[in-house]
Amino acid sequence: MTQDTPRPRRARRLPTTEELRIWRDFIETAEVLRSALTARLQSESSLSSGDYAVLLALSEAEGHRMRSSELAAHIDWERSRLSHHLGRMERRDLIRREECAADSRGAEIVLTATGLRSFRQSTVPHLTAVRELFVDALSRDQIVAAGDLAATLRAHLEESGRRRGTPSQTG
Amino acid sequence: MTQDTPRPRRARRLPTTEELRIWRDFIETAEVLRSALTARLQSESSLSSGDYAVLLALSEAEGHRMRSSELAAHIDWERSRLSHHLGRMERRDLIRREECAADSRGAEIVLTATGLRSFRQSTVPHLTAVRELFVDALSRDQIVAAGDLAATLRAHLEESGRRRGTPSQTG
DNA sequence: CACGGCTGATTGACATGTCAATTAGTAGCC
DNA sequence: GGCTACTAATTGACATGTCAATCAGCCGTG
Numbered sequence: 263m264t265q266d267t268p269r270p271r272r273a274r275r276l277p278t279t280e281e282l283r284i285w286r287d288f289i290e291t292a293e294v295l296r297s298a299l300t301a302r303l304q305s306e307s308s309l310s311s312g313d314y315a316v317l318l319a320l321s322e323a324e325g326h327r328m329r330s331s332e333l334a335a336h337i338d339w340e341r342s343r344l345s346h347h348l349g350r351m352e353r354r355d356l357i358r359r360e361e362c363a364a365d366s367r368g369a370e371i372v373l374t375a376t377g378l379r380s381f382r383q384s385t386v387p388h389l390t391a392v393r394e395l396f397v398d399a400l401s402r403d404q405i406v407a408a409g410d411l412a413a414t415l416r417a418h419l420e421e422s423g424r425r426r427g428t429p430s431q432t433g
Numbered sequence: 434m435t436q437d438t439p440r441p442r443r444a445r446r447l448p449t450t451e452e453l454r455i456w457r458d459f460i461e462t463a464e465v466l467r468s469a470l471t472a473r474l475q476s477e478s479s480l481s482s483g484d485y486a487v488l489l490a491l492s493e494a495e496g497h498r499m500r501s502s503e504l505a506a507h508i509d510w511e512r513s514r515l516s517h518h519l520g521r522m523e524r525r526d527l528i529r530r531e532e533c534a535a536d537s538r539g540a541e542i543v544l545t546a547t548g549l550r551s552f553r554q555s556t557v558p559h560l561t562a563v564r565e566l567f568v569d570a571l572s573r574d575q576i577v578a579a580g581d582l583a584a585t586l587r588a589h590l591e592e593s594g595r596r597r598g599t600p601s602q603t604g
Numbered sequence: 605c606a607c608g609g610c611t612g613a614t615t616g617a618c619a620t621g622t623c624a625a626t627t628a629g630t631a632g633c634c
Numbered sequence: 635g636g637c638t639a640c641t642a643a644t645t646g647a648c649a650t651g652t653c654a655a656t657c658a659g660c661c662g663t664g
């Protein structure tokens with residue numbers, strides 16, 4: 263480990279053909295998975311995966327309500343994305359916005375009865391879809407490997423993110 | 434390897450908490466990766482990954498041109514998606530549409546000089562980003578595991594897609 | 605208390621995706 | 635030729651995302 267091979271001057275290597283193929287397979291497969299899941303959620307409950315994430319968070323929150331910014335942090339969305347999405351969900355009566363007593367700039371997002379019902383109805387189909395599309399496809403070892411990959415990639419991203427541009431943002 | 438235990442007849446189990454966590458990590462990590470790559474492509478070359486996929490296919494095609502439907506099949510996009518995207522790319526002078534001699538319903542998509550130049554300029558940054566975000570993060574074994582996962586998931590998806598989506602025989 | 609800066613949330617403009625409907629041309633068949 | 639069915643591609647309506655700008659209310663400081 264101590265033999266310090268001089269790092270190739272500058273120009274570090276580009277991915278090999280195989281690495282590139284694996285990258286593409288990997289990223290495209292994830293997208294196909296996501297869209298398959300989305301399609302099933304949609305057809306079985308008229309909820310998108312965005313809706314699902316929001317409803318899940320709210321259903322677990324105290325009083326089925328949450329400050330908008332907390333919610334954004336919890337599900338790791340940009341605030342404007344959340345704001346747009348909440349607008350659409352409010353139109354469908356899945357959530358409601360209320361003024362926040364503590365800070366009148368703020369908004370509290372409240373799960374409606376309709377929203378709760380939709381969420382409950384979608385839970386089992388959603389989990390079933392995850393099992394069928396992901397869990398059932400893989401061996402135990404592969405599932406562990408998937409978790410390992412995700413963690414490694416995430417750690418690397420955060421690491422290099424810190425080195426490159428955005429030192430603060432972690433959420 | 435696969436000892437086939439008889440599968441429990443009905444009500445198959447839902448994912449465990451851990452499986453669910455891994456699923457979320459996996460799918461979210463893929464999304465974060467994709468958006469990080471997109472951001473880098475964008476800032477370094479003003480191309481989106483969609484643009485890149487289209488330009489790559491065209492740059493490898495005979496005469497830098499391709500029938501629209503061939504292109505869609507090649508990069509595995511829905512045709513309407515491609516059509517919309519080509520519209521945006523045409524406005525930016527990256528590609529051009531020409532009438533097709535053989536079949537006048539058809540369109541031939543032609544890479545413009547601007548498009549080729551943009552593509553060439555983005556290649557190295559793009560590959561570098563793939564290396565930095567993906568290849569550098571992982572060990573050799575992990576890369577192999579990623580390829581394996583992708584292939585397994587894809588195969589499973591196609592398999593179950595055949596069972597669900599495509600009515601083979603007995604609708 | 606007034607001011608300037610920060611924070612919470614929304615908005616507008618636009619890119620990207622999906623689905624269903626439409627337009628236009630090809631081809632088989634009588 | 636004329637009818638019908640099929641195919642190529644585009645279009646429109648809308649959902650979803652990002653970025654930058656904006657609006658409004660909080661708060662520390664003089």
